[in-house]
Amino acid sequence: MTLLLGIVIFGVYSAALLAIGAVGFTLQFGVTNVLNLAFGSILTACIFAEYGLTGHSTNLWIAMAVGAASGAVLSLLIGHVVVGAFLRRGATGFGIAMVTIAISLMVQFGLEAIQGPDILSYSAGSQATMNIGGVVLSSGQLTTIIVAVLAMAAVQVLLRMTKFGLAMRATAADVSLARTCAVSPARTRAVTWLISGALCGICGVLLGIGEGSFSASTGSDFFITLAAAAVLGGIGKPAGAMIGALIIGIVSQAAAAVIAPSYKTIAAWVILIAVLVLRPQGILAEFAADRELVA
């Protein structure tokens, strides 16, 4: 029973981490139609920024503020300035994806060149813990879950109940039509890059502090699973990314407990493929489901 509870609780924790990043990733893709493969490296850069700017602070609220700010700025720079320049020159979707890969590698190896190959670590702090039916959850993990829930709710409110959310959905659905309705696609995309980057930064610092140590490749490794959650849920669909993250989180924990730990990643990918065979568009697909890469 404790094991089952552990699967659920730590599955939710894993999902929470994934969901924060996956929602940012899929939101940005849905609105800008740019497959940003530099997302993982931005995530890493945010951990480095937080680590450096706060003096290795493990205060999650300060860390999230710094992470969100640095992620937003980086994302805007990369997405709106660099990628935007290529878009204005008529680059193809594949070309843009390659540009983001190049940016990703530049960021990753740039960090490695500056920092060296060693990992960086936070100082061990004694976190408060709570016991739920024999399962011990740390305050940091609980905070991550709460932050994820709040972030998901905020994104849903933004998309469904605000004028800007309507502009985002309109831009995602039909840029030309959005323009005729007095929506500025450029401004909408810029703000979307900011929001996406902020979520990326929050995800990064929660990941870095949660793991206790990190390196220049931490975000890139995590990005693969994060992108899988987005694809599973339906690319471009924030609610889908949440569901995708939850499935991957719980399936991987269950596989670790029931089969063997080394099968946890495999199990998550098997589920991903199985779902996509049945629903190629992902579990949920809405406003950006039928889009090609870069109009």
Add this chain to the structure above:
Amino acid sequence: MSRGGHRARWSAAHGARLALAGGLGLTLAACAGSAATGGGASPAGASATLEIAAFSPFTGPNAPYGYFQYTGCVAAVHAINAAGGVTGHHFTCTIVDNRGEPADAVPAANNMVASSPHLVGIVDGDSGLMSATVPLFNQAHIPDLSAGGDVQFDKNIYPYFWRTTPGDDVAGYTLAAYVKFGTGFTRIAAVFGNDQAAQGNVPGLVSGARHLGLHIAVSESIALDQTTYATEVQKILAAHPQVIVTESDPQTAGVLLGGLKQAGWTGPIVGTSGTLGIDYDKAAIAAIGKAAYEARFVRIIQYAQQSGLAWQTWKSALFAAGSLVKDPASDETAIYAELPYDHTTMLALAMLAAHSTNPVTFNPYIEKITQGRTVVHTFAQGKAALAAGKTIDYVGVTGQVSFDKYHNSAGLWAAENPVTNLPEKLVSARDVTAAEGH
């Protein structure tokens, strides 16, 4: 050795310098010509500087490991050159960056062999690369003195391969021996990363536990670099182990140890040589704190003396090597820098004994210089003894070498404290033999 690591505090600038040096080394090697070494011809002219390649990762996540190989090599070369070299030749250490990945290591090895006309020996130590690179070195007739623990080489078939560290499966037996004779506990949780190097310990540990009457309460092969191991930790603790035996990469270890702490584990943790290195230490300390790491964690590694003529000579050479060695004070007790030091010294002594710098000629003498009648502890001693017509038995800083028919030689082991770096308990050959069921 299962995995790279080092105790030295090396800075980003030093890492960049090493990476740059690696690039320069490769560039220089590429410009040096294309004549293959070996094949029966003398590799060098009358006064050419002979190359020993430190074939290791100098970039990428295992880059700190390359530092060990290079440090040992340059210290030995300094001592050899100071003693006049070999038949008029001096030596140099070349950095060859294999990035710790077979996909990078194979072209790096091919390039090194094809473009280094004065290459006379290789020192390496990465378990995961040996099956890909050792055949290449053997084909090129370049002696390779290794600290790699790949179990496939327990019954090595390559005549140019020599190993003075046991295979990773032997390391597994030493873990069981330590638990039995060092802790007195009987219930073990075996928690190893699912990579090849870490898993190499498991068969020996399981078999050793059986021979010694220990019980493997739970054996978990964990996927690397996950965000949480909480479920795995629950399974581990549910089996009620008394001691946890483990190896994984640093970041995995950080998350795992943090999970164990969170779940309330306060028992001892025994690591392998794969837990050696500043990155592992940092991750572990970040996860459980320095005091707990010092009090509850030991790692079982090959033991090298820290006194006597061999060690004093090694230490002097280390400090005399100047800026090529970043932190000699830390490296002087680093077994995985001492191994390539002895390996490089053995290569030079074999050349002296064979009266040749041709690898084909001196390769068999790598074993012969460990079987003679006169015990020597330094290159200078060995050179003098050989010049006097004696046969030598080189007992270097890592101790007695005794190659079996597979060119393998095991050493002493100790449980080392990860914070003080001092041995807490020796694991004798008799204990290991008992674990092996002999």
